[in-house]
Amino acid sequence: MKTVSCILAGGKSSRFGNDKRFATLNGKKLIDYALQVAFEISNDVYISTRHNETFEGYKIIKDQKPFLGPACGIANVIKEVSADIYVFLAADMPFVKKEHISRLIDAIDKKPIAVCYKQNNKLKTLPIVICDPDKEILKMDCSNRRILDLIENIGVKTIKTDNEMIFFNINNYSDLKEAEKILLYSKKI
Template identity: 30%
Template sequence: MQAVILAGGKSSRMGQDKASMILGGKTVIQHVIDNLLFVFEEIFISGNHNNYPISKGIIKDVTTQKGPIGGIRSALEFCQEDIFVCSCDMPFVSSDLIKNILQKKIENRINVVRFGEKLYPVLGIYPFSILTDLKKTIESGNLRMISFLEQQNAHYIDLEDSFEHQLLNINTPENFRNAEIIFNNNL
């Protein structure tokens, strides 16, 4: 299984490239890379930017402007195997959380995190076997991740409260301020 960081978004709510913002002396995406390297030997980045830190390689989008579902499709086509995905704006996902997901996965199904009633489709495992269905869904124009998860009977991995802060997505300036508080409190 390959690890893939989804970094193809426009960061429109942030107003700047959120993956390149500095948190605790390094970029947000570098935090994600470092955390994934505790579990995976190789990390790929799915997106159309070339200025990201060194990883195994950049996976260009097969079709642009398709959101996370398009990045996952591109990654599956590139890797030709099951992938573990994490969004570029989730710097607190720990190796313990990743291992928890891997231990609770159901083979040959999409496995994504759920905390309370909220789903995290950009944190989990996507099996290579869904690629054909994923392509058809994108071609039909339905880019909603939740719809695809329901259609595929995805397995939701419920997490304990201790993991809550690790699920912070940095999408807005307010999210980034919260991330700085979390980072400084964990020094």
């Protein structure tokens, strides 16, 4: 089955104050953490980005309209790229690893379906794997910006995890500093 990986990187970074995708964590740009995992999963990698951007050396899918949120980014990728399995990662979640994504892919048991994690009884919509070869998801409306609303009609399977680090995302400088401490002192990562 053809698998593509995509980094969702079209946000404003308004809480961060500047473009967090290029902020450095342990000497590496935030987006590079996601790109590393994306290429470990598939050689076919895309960046879903703002309508007016390019990323030299990478395949991109530009937002049709600016800042409509991750649900529209997902829908745009599925519309533009033909695949059986779509892997979506956030540009600001540096602790997602290949084994986290592989676990989601391995849980695919029907089509169409979206597979994501559940932690402490809360659905976590990123990272997410979507198996939708017939592009059923495109019948849904992405205008409300929520990933859950986009995927709920194709079916959602959850995988329970207690690993909260998977979902650690960088929204502001204090999150970035916390991530630096985690990398420095933790053996979980």
